[in-house]
Amino acid sequence: MESLPVTPEKIQWVYQVMKNSILSIDSSAPAYEAAKMMEDAKVGALVVMENNQPVGIITDRDFAIKVVAHSFPRDTPVRRIMSHPITFIGPHATLWVAAELMSTGKLRKLPVIDDGKVIGIITATDLIDCMVLNPF
Secondary structure (H helix, E strand, O other): OOOOOOOHHHOOEHHHHOEOOOOEEEOOOEHHHHHHHHHHHOOOEEEEEEOOEEEEEEEHHHHHHHHHOOOOOOOOEHHHHOEOOOOOEOOOOEHHHHHHHHHHHOOOEEEEEEOOEEEEEEEHHHHHHHHHHOOO
8 A cells, every 4th residue: 555645735743733731740749749730630641840850751540550550658759650761752743753652652642842841742632633633
């Protein structure tokens, strides 16, 4: 099967799809604080920071697998249950690169980092929505 050529005007970029509002939490914060932040904001992930640098991500899945399944106390520091090292993408990568990175790493959420600063996040749902609504 031959793939269709992708013309420059059809290329979609991470910065066009990412969500710009990012919530973060310090790695020393207790797990229950992270869970409450996620519930209040209705999000599935927080970027974990140390010394104003992103070092990991904590997702609702981390809570299910690491906190509940392993019976960690609710005041366990976020650094103990976060996913790390952090996998991220730049804003000027294509959505195809983001999709490949997420698929290969079995990731559902991917922080967007530019010049060491977290500027957004892209999710598997964002990719699917974009590709369904704007097919190549």
